[in-house]
Amino acid sequence: MIATAPYPQTDVKQPFQRTARQQQATEFLKRYRHTMLYGGSRSGKTFIIIYAMVVRALRCHSRHLIVRFRFNHVKRSIWHDTLPKVMKLCFPEQPWSPNEKYGFIQFANGSQIWFGGIDDKERTEQILGNEYSTIFPNECSQISYEAVVMMQTRLAEQSGLVNKMFYDCNPPSKKHWTHQLFIEHIDPLDRTPLDTKNYGMLLMNPEDNRANIADGYIEEVLMKMPRRQRDRFLHGLFLSDIEGALWTTTMIDAARAKRSAEIVKTVVGVDPSVTNTNNSDLCGIIVASRDRNGEALVEKDYSLRASPNGWAHVAVDAYHTHKAAYIVAEVNQGGDLVETVIHSIDNRIKVVKVHASRGKFARAEPISALYEQGKVAHADGLDDLETEMMEYVPLTGAKSPDRMDACVHALSDLFHRQANEPRIRIA
Helix, strand or coil: CCCCCCCCCCCCCCCCCCHHHHHHHHHHHHHCCEEEEEEECCCHHHHHHCCCCCCCCHHHCCCCEEECHHHHHHHHHHHHHHHHHHHHHHHCCCCCCECCCCCCCECCCCCCCEECCCCCCHHHHHHCCCCCEEEECCCCHHHCCCCHHHHHHCCCCCCCCEEEEEEEECCCCCCHHHHHHCCCCCCCCCEECCCHHHHEEECCHHHHHHHHCCCCHHHHCCCCHHHEEEEEECCCCCCCCCCCCCCCCHHHHHHCCCCCCCCCEEEEEEEEEECCCCCCCCCCEEEEEEEECCCCEEEEEEEEEECCCHHHHHHHHHHHHCCCEEEEEECCCCCCCCHHHHCCCCCCCCEEEEEECCCCCHHHHHHHHHHHCCCCCEEECCCHHHHHHHHHHHHHHCCCCHHHHHHHHHHHHHCCCCCCCCCCCCC
């Protein structure tokens, strides 16, 4: 049970020091009915929005909502991580209690913060059966604008607070609704101009929050990302999709947000290199799986520059680590060398040979279409692969990148083999 002492109706004093950008963000969240905080990774966006929501909840009896695309994500990243940190640092004397059954936390004055995901129809109906004073679509690059409009219909609680929507994201494509709404100031559905006095946005980047970030994160992680990822997660820039590219930022974001069902089969895709010099191609090595719904998950990228013996050891290790059914390898380069070098390490491994008689575009385009249909999920840690995919423009005639080729080999095999094939692996 939590204490029942009344909460003050005015601002609550907090013992932590906000950064200069967090102070500016707090003012923006007070000023506008719709406020988006956008920018790079670990910039303090979500933290300061949760802080503002708790302040609002403590002022009067009221109900508030935090939504992500998947409920498990909001529960793991906010309920069990960001929220406890906010309460410990900013409101150490304020008691709160979780209600695991219905998915909310409650304060002593009766105010509640609910947590929801729009991936589950029953849960969505449950959370949207309430009215709220604040609604916060978290990581809204993964949420459709139609879902946001649906949420807005529940921003209707008469609590005495001014009802508000808060948003945050690492900037996706300039074609995304967040750019249209907050940067272009047009309605994403009918393209009509918006009243700008209701919409505020603030750029927050990791450098603004350096005091609260682990040493080395900016220099050793963000600064070493591929250029497009660096622009997004370090500098907080909305990305322009490359004209003619088979994969867009929106497609990759959707793959990151997607959740897989039970895994039934795993393969290792290999796009081999046959030399080992500073100018040699990478050997693309990608692990991908098919789930019981017939959809796919790209799990891991082991690509490297190495001798045939070196990359073969990595591919074999990946095969065993992920309990793969077999290795799918292109044999245009090196012919039987690929199978020979793999079998020199482990001759029990089945190698499915891909003879790339069709052009790269002809093989990659059907896989791109599967992404567009929402049939492929991505695990974390695939930044280099994702950058290759978003930057590959087949009609330029440039060589297709090796990670992407290995991924296409693996996914082509998983999607195009007979559906009644016996199950290989249960995760």
